[in-house]
Amino acid sequence: MGGKKVLVIGGGAAGMMAALTAAEAGHAVTLLEKNGKTGKKLLMTGNGRCNVTNACDIETLLDHVVSGRNFLYSAVYSFSNQDMIRFLAESGLETKVEDHLRVFPVTDRAADVLRVLEERMRRAGVRVRTGTAVRELQIDGVCRGVVLGNGDRLEADVTILAAGGKSVPGTGSTGDGYRMAEAAGHTIRPLRPALAPFVIREGWIRELQGRVFGDVRLTVAGDSRRKLYDGRGEVLFTHFGISGPMVLAAGSYCAEALEKLKELSARMDFFPDTPAAELEKHFLQLLNENGKKQIATVFAMLAPKPLVPVLLKKNGIREDLRAGELPRGARQALLGDLKSMSLTVSGLRGFKEAMITQGGVSLDEVDPVTMESLLVKGLRFAGEVLDLDALTGGYNLQIAWSTGHAAGSGIE
Numbered sequence: 001m002g003g004k005k006v007l008v009i010g011g012g013a014a015g016m017m018a019a020l021t022a023a024e025a026g027h028a029v030t031l032l033e034k035n036g037k038t039g040k041k042l043l044m045t046g047n048g049r050c051n052v053t054n055a056c057d058i059e060t061l062l063d064h065v066v067s068g069r070n071f072l073y074s075a076v077y078s079f080s081n082q083d084m085i086r087f088l089a090e091s092g093l094e095t096k097v098e099d100h101l102r103v104f105p106v107t108d109r110a111a112d113v114l115r116v117l118e119e120r121m122r123r124a125g126v127r128v129r130t131g132t133a134v135r136e137l138q139i140d141g142v143c144r145g146v147v148l149g150n151g152d153r154l155e156a157d158v159t160i161l162a163a164g165g166k167s168v169p170g171t172g173s174t175g176d177g178y179r180m181a182e183a184a185g186h187t188i189r190p191l192r193p194a195l196a197p198f199v200i201r202e203g204w205i206r207e208l209q210g211r212v213f214g215d216v217r218l219t220v221a222g223d224s225r226r227k228l229y230d231g232r233g234e235v236l237f238t239h240f241g242i243s244g245p246m247v248l249a250a251g252s253y254c255a256e257a258l259e260k261l262k263e264l265s266a267r268m269d270f271f272p273d274t275p276a277a278e279l280e281k282h283f284l285q286l287l288n289e290n291g292k293k294q295i296a297t298v299f300a301m302l303a304p305k306p307l308v309p310v311l312l313k314k315n316g317i318r319e320d321l322r323a324g325e326l327p328r329g330a331r332q333a334l335l336g337d338l339k340s341m342s343l344t345v346s347g348l349r350g351f352k353e354a355m356i357t358q359g360g361v362s363l364d365e366v367d368p369v370t371m372e373s374l375l376v377k378g379l380r381f382a383g384e385v386l387d388l389d390a391l392t393g394g395y396n397l398q399i400a401w402s403t404g405h406a407a408g409s410g411i412e
C-alpha cells in the first residue's frame with residue numbers, strides 16, 4: 001500500500017478507471033470533474049447503450065487501433081477487453097455480445113456502466129469533486145498538483161491527466177488537457193476530428209438524404225490515386241454528405257491527407273460482388289426484354305430504388321424515355337454510377353460531430369506501461385488526451401479502460 005496522494009483530472013471513462021484502480025491499490029484519490037456530474041460522454045456512447053468494448057482477440061483489437069497500436073500493447077494486455085467484461089460482471093453488470101463482437105451491457109443502458117464505475121469509486125474511497133474545473137498543472141521540475149479554476153491549489157504526489165479530447169465539446173471535452181500538457185512541455189500531435197462523416201461537394205447527392213445502402217464498397221484516394229481507404233459496409237446519405245460506421249472509419253484514415261490536400265476522390269460500388277461486365281450484361285438483357293417500358297421502371301429492376309430517379313436526373317435521362325431508346329452513352333453512365341460512383345470529399349464534419357479526436361500528447365514522451373510522463377515526474381496521462389484513436393466497435397472505450405487502468409496502477 002503506497003498511500004500516495006493522487007489527483008485525477010477528468011471524470012470520463014479513463015479518469016474514473018484510473019481513479020478507482022489507484023484507490024483500490026490503497027492510495028488517497030481525488031477525482032476532479034468540471035461538469036456537474038461524471039461520465040457525461042460515457043452516457044452518450046453507443047446511442048445511450050454503451051458499446052463498452054469488443055470481444056475479439058487482443059491482436060484483432062489492436063488491429064482496429066488507427067494511431068498508437070504499438071504503444072497500447074502493454075496496457076491492453078495488462079487490462080484487456082476480457083478484464084473489462086469481468087470487471088463489470090464482478091460488479092453485477094452482465095454484458096452481451098452483438099454483431100461485429102461489440103459488447104454492450106445486457107440492460108442496454110450506458111447509465112448502468114456509469115453506475116458501476118461510480119459505485120466502485122465510492123467503495124474504494126475516491127473523493128469525487130464535480131463542478132471543479134482544473135485550470136493548470138503546478139509544475140516546478142516535477143508535477144506537484146493542480147490549480148483549480150477558482151485559484152485554489154491542490155497538492156499531489158501523482159496527477160493523472162484524463163481530460164479527454166476535443167470532440168463533442170458539450171460533454172466537457174474542450175481540449176483543456178492538451179493545453180495543460182503543452183504547458184508542461186509535452187508535444188501535442190496535430191488535432192483532427194476523427195470518426196467523423198464526410199462532407200461531399202457534389203450537390204446532387206442531397207437528393208439521397210436519409211437513404212441508407214446496406215452493402216457498398218467505398219474507396220478513397222488522395223493525390224496520384226494513392227488509396228487511403230478501401231472498405232465495405234453501410235452508407236447513409238445526409239444533408240452534407242455521407243455517414244455510417246464505415247464512412248466514420250474511412251474518415252479516421254483520411255483525416256491527415258484531407259487536411260493536406262483539401263480534397264479527396266471517393267468511389268462507391270453499389271454492387272461489390274458483381275463484376276462490371278456481368279452487371280452490364282444483365283442491364284442489356286433487361287433493356288432488351290422491356291424495350292417498350294419506361295426507363296425508370298426498367299432501371300429499378302437493376303438499381304436500388306432510391307437511386308433510380310436521382311441517377312436518371314443526374315445523367316439527364318427522362319424517366320419516361322422508352323428503355324429500348326436509351327443511348328449507349330447514357331447506359332454506360334448509369335452503370336458507371338452503380339459500379340464506381342465518383343464523389344469529391346471536401347472535408348470532414350468538425351469536432352462537434354466527430355466521435356473522437358485524432359492526435360494529442362505525443363506517445364514518444366509517455367511510458368507505455370505506467371502512462372507516466374517521461375518529461376515531468378509525478379504526471380501521468382490516460383484516455384483520449386493521448387495521441388491514440390481507434391475505429392468504432394468498442395475499441396475507443398477499451399483504450400480508455402486500458403490506459404486508465406495502467407495510469408492508476410503501480411503508483412509507489
Ligand SMILES: Cc1cc2nc3c(=O)[nH]c(=O)nc-3n(C[C@H](O)[C@H](O)[C@H](O)COP(=O)(O)OP(=O)(O)OC[C@H]3O[C@@H](n4cnc5c(N)ncnc54)[C@H](O)[C@@H]3O)c2cc1C
Nearest residue numbers: 010012013014034045046051134164172383384394396397
Ligand atoms: C457520441 C459518441 C458516442 C461514442 N460511442 C462510443 C462507443 O459506443 N464505444 C466506444 O468505444 N467509444 C465510443 N465513443 C468514444 C468514447 O466516448 C471516448 O473514446 C471516451 O469517452 C474517451 O474517454 P476519456 O475519459 O479519455 O474522455 P472523456 O470521456 O471525454 O472524459 C473527459 C472528462 O474530463 C473532463 N474535463 C475536461 N477538462 C477538464 C478540466 N479542465 N477540469 C476538470 N475536468 C475536465 C470532461 O468534462 C470529461 O468529463 C463515443 C464518442 C461519442 C462522442
